[in-house]
Amino acid sequence: MKKTKRVLSLALALLLGAAVISGCATKSAAPADTTAAPAAAAGEAPAASQAAPADTQAAAPAAPEVGSGEEPEVVGATVEAVPVIPGAYTGVVRDVVNVGISGDVGDWNPFIFGTPTAELALQGMYQYLAYNFNGQLYPCLMKEYSFSDDGLTIYGELFDYIHDSAGNPLTAADVAWSYQMNVDMGGTGIGDVVQECVATGDYTFEFHLKEKLQVGRLDKICKFYIVTKAAYEASKDEMHTTPVGTGPYKLVEYTSGSTIKYEATGNYWQTDPQYITRCDQSNVNNINYYIISESSQRAIALQNGTIDMCMEVANEDLKTFESSDKYRVYPLISNYNIIVAPNCDASKLTADVNLRLAICYAISSEAILESVFAGNGNVNHEMSPSWAAGYLPQWDGEENYYLYDPAKAAEYLAKSSYNGEELTILCNTTEDQTNTAQLIMSFLSAVGIKSTMLALEDTSYRDYLKVADKWDIALRLAGTNTYYLDFIYGEMSKAKSKMEGTWNFAIDDELQDLINFTVLQENATPENIEKLHEYLIEHCYQYSTVNYMEYKVVPEWVSGVSLSMGKIIVPGGCVYTQQ
Amino acid sequence: MGRYILHRLLLTILVVLGAAVVIFTIMHFVPGDPVEILLGNDATLEQYAAKRSELGLDKPFLIQLWNFMYKAFLRLDLGASWTRSTPVLAGMLERLPRTFLLGILSIILTTVVAIPIGVNAAIHQNGLQDRGLIVAAMVFISVPEFWLALLLIILFSLKLGWLPSFGIESWKSYILPVVSGSMASICTLARQTRASVLDVVHADYITTARSKGMVERDVIYGHMLPNALIPIITMIGMSFTACVGGTVVMEQIFSFPGVGLYLSDAISRRDYPVIRGCVVVMAAFTAILMLFVDLAYGYVDPRIKAQYISSSAKKGKVNEKRHRRPGPKHHSGHGNESQ
Structure with missing residues (x-):
């Protein structure tokens, strides 16, 4: 008996020891280097605008003749980007795909502002009027649209055979009702642009605009979820847990915080391939989302096969997948840029433009890209990356966008009122931001500017950003819209910040006038955009450093990756080679 | 005894009320605007104001506190999650069984493994088992739970492919969270058991039992263990309280949709109703569990039970005397009864 106990004790100890040792071995063998991602230029992916039905854009106002606006994805060696309208699907229809996501949807109500995860999970079930890819609208529920002569009314027409997964037909009255629900429940910002939405017939409706449309606002008008009033009223809880949409998928199982299971409805209303974008395909019958925080x-x-594809893969895990035949790593340029924003409040030292310029010239964006993002991305030459529509190509060659120059920084510092005070750099607690902040601290120190870092979790960080005396320099992730001007408007307009000036307290009426003038469709000419660009550089309110890469991992049996407007993988639109 | 239980239950109510006030106050002053999280950046100032009013955040602190306390304790309504739009109580009840099962399995594993190991180490003091326990305890108490969890995932999920690494799809999903969450407590409890048994191993009554020719197993489990149980019960009781609130880390690592993950998600999204609701339920649960632990002492050790009874009786007598004393008008319920 005693012997048995001893043996059991020893076995237990050995088992525990083995677990520790094996774990250690794996950890140490794990790759530390993350530089192996293939580098390629932005904008190589094929633009699919030619595949779009011509009538969709027929009546659109003239777009600015500047900027590429091409899809910024960087396509890997063996996996292709699916065109926006891929035509009839010729690949294999797969039965199940398991997808790993990082967060929960929370609320399934279509009119509530959601998290990025919500956008991911809701796609395929709820639908918009139209999708914006490459600065061009593609039809979804809305067959076509046109503008009135004065540019203050948009006339829209729906397809006349739309129904939701419960069989309720969708009409123009549902569009007007959904619009009003969006405005009432807040979040999409559509109410800023549109005065009202009126159904003028069974399938025709009008948006009455508050003012002439700005660049990039049309797709925002189209980007709100539309559901049938009948389904909404039939829902026992206003679709908070029982969603019904017009998309090709329906929710069949939801375990809060754990799993989301979709099934193809099998009776998707749109059958004409020329109108089905990659967001609305159903090339897989069942999609299971697993929430893995x-x-x-x-x-x-991913490695043990529990999930097939993953939206967010950390840099340190990439090499495992890149070196395996079982996976394909799909790198693409992110929508996000690292912005360095000096606090321009009059009470702060950084209200002095010379100090702001000294800070910007002291920071090397190349070093941030190399050190923090392992070289995976691009250095910005303007507030937005070069792939944004409206970005002028000549900016890439310019040398006036705060190219790293310590001598120039010292020169501006000498001209400034800085006298050895310690500046507080506010940032989020994410690894990217804290690493960037540390690097910036060392750059500033090199030119004689003292600084300290204040890293806060996201909610507190956002709260601190609004208080002028809490920080001197803020790091911020700013997401680029498709359009350069819309991005500038989002970052710099006081209408957007809901303050007296920009979100970083720059009160400048001339800037606001310039922005408000240039963002109008009719004024968005290269000359006016150039003026705005020069004004921004001269006043140095914000400094956009890098636009980095993101990585998606898919299995080898995915030959085409389909991405949503928000660059999220759309499993239903991917091309599969195995059942 | 009944009086003692009643007294403790009244204290429990105070504890829960106190916890509710404290968490409400903390969340009120913590940075982070829940309305901005709910509406995002695109909402207008009017929409922000309307939402703030709808949620009652525009009212003074004391009014908000009163509204919460009134609803939570007089109408038993913990409200609805701001981010999920579902009742907090329903959310808790959906997740509580999972978290509770995880905790109970951990306690069972801990108890079943730790007590025999601790007893074995004590009766073989300075022997191989004893030294093995001391070393293993030192290692596993020092190793952070999340790190051990990741190592076990790598071994059993990635390398061997035996167990799932996340979720709640099958009973297998519970194995890794339970084992990794129990290792530190197994070692702690085993050490505690060892120490408690060592306290009684050389006692006279043990020598007497042995000299009477009792089988060693009966000596250990009939005489040693019952007398060493009090500190062990305390530790197990403390583990029970962790059943509801103490598994946040494990739930996070294993993406286990329990109360801990519900709470941590609510904290990051400033979902006040969920945070308050979870804390109130956890406080009530913990207080009631601790009451059961205290009562368990009485059943294990008759001396403690006698203390409960005698202290209750004394208090009863004191009250009786107070009320019999002539003096100012003082009529409490008890006073009236005794008169």
Whole structure:
């Protein structure tokens, strides 16, 4: 008996020891280097605008003749980007795809502002009037649209055979009702642009605009979820947990915080391939989303086959997948840019433009890209990256966008009122931002500017951003819209910040006038955009450093990756080679 | 005994009320605007104001506190989650069984493994088992739970492919969270058991039992263990309280949709009703569990039970005397009864 106990004790100890040792071995063998991602230029992916039905854009106002606006994805060696309208699907229809995502949807109500995860999970079930890819609208529920002569009314027409997964027909009255629900429940910002939405017939409706349309606002008008009033009223809880949409998928199972299971409805209303964008295909019958909050856990789940594809893969896990035949790593340029924003409040030292310029010239964006993002991305030459529509190509060659120059920084510092005070750099607690902040601290120190870092979790960080005396320099992730001017408007307009000036307290009426003038469709000419660009550089209110890469991992049986407007993988639109 | 239980239950109510006030106050002053999280950046100032009013955030602190306390304790309504639009109580009840099962399995594993190991180490003091326990305890108490969890995932999920690494799809999903969450407590409890048994192992009554020719197993489990149980019960009781609130880390690592993940998600999204609701339920649960632990002492050790009874009786007598004393008009319920 005693012997047995001893043996059991030893076995237990050995088992525990083995677990520790094996774990250590794996950890140490794990790659530390993350530089192996293939580098390629932005904008190589094929633009699919030619595949779009011509009548969709027929009546659109003239777009600015500047900027590429091409899809910024960087396509890997063996996996292709699916065109926006891929035509009839010729690949294999797969039965099940398991996808790892990082967060929960929370609320399924179509009119509530959601998280990025919500956008991911809701796609395929709820639909918009139209999708915006490459600065061009593609039809979804809305067959066509046109503008009135004065540019203050948009006339829209729906397809006349739309129905939701419960069989309720969708009409123009549902569009007007959904619009009003969006305005009432807040969040999409559509109410800023549109005065009202009126149904003028069974399938025709009008948007009455508050003012002439700005660049990039049309797709925002089209980007709100539309559901049938009948389904909404039939829902026992206003679709908070029982969603019904017009998309090709329906929710069949939801375990809060754990799993979301979709099934193809099998009776999707749109059958004409020329109108089905990659967001609305159903090339897989069942999509299971697994909510895995830990990045390392998602990587492990991919490796052990529990999930097939993953939206967010950490840099340190990439090499595992790149070196394996079982996966394909799909790198694409992110929508996000790292912005360095000096606090321009009059009470702050950084209200002095010379100090702001000294700070910007002291920071090397190349070093940030190399050190923080392992070289994966691009250095910005303007507030937005070069792939944004409206970006002028000549900016890439310019040398006036705060190219790293310590001598120039010292020169501006000498001209400034800076006298050895310590500046507070406010940032989020994410690894990217804290690493960037540390690097910036060392750059500033090199030119004689003292600084300290204040890293806060996201909600507190956003709260601190609004208080002028809490920080001197803020790091911020700013998401680029498709349009350069819309991005500038979002970052710099006081209408957007809902303050007296920009979100970083720059009160400048001339800037506001310039922005408000240039963002109008009719004024968005290269000359006016150039003026705005020069004004921004001269006043140095914000400094956009890098536009980095993001990575998606898909299995080898995916030959084409389909991405949504928000660059999220759309499993239903991917091309599969195995059932 | 009944009086003692009643007294403790009244204290429990105070504890829960106190916890509710504290968490409400903390969340009120913590940075982070829930309305901005709910509406995003595109909403207008009017929409922000309307939402703030709808949620009652525009009212003074004391009014908000009163509204919360009134609804939570007089109408038993913990409100609805701001981010999920579902009742907090329903959200808790959906997740509580999972978290509770995880906790109970951990306690069972801990108890079943730790007590025999601790007893074995004590009766073989300075032997191989004893030294093995001391070393293993030192290692596993020092190792952070999340790190051990990741190592076990790598071994059993990634390398061997035996167990799932996340979720709640099958019973297998519980194995890794339970094992990794129990290792530190197994070692702690085993050490505690060892120490408690060592306290009684050389006692006279043990020598007497042995000299009477009792089988060693009966000596251990009939005489040693019952007398060493009090600190062990305390530790197990403390583990029970962790059943509801203490598994946040494990739930996060294993993406286990329990109360801990519900709470941590609510904190990051400033979902006040969920945070308050979870804290109130956890406080009530913990207080009631601790009451059961205290009562368990009485059943294990008759001396403690006698103390409960005698202290209750004394208090009863004191009250009786107070009320019999002539003096100012003082009529409490008890006073009236005793008169």
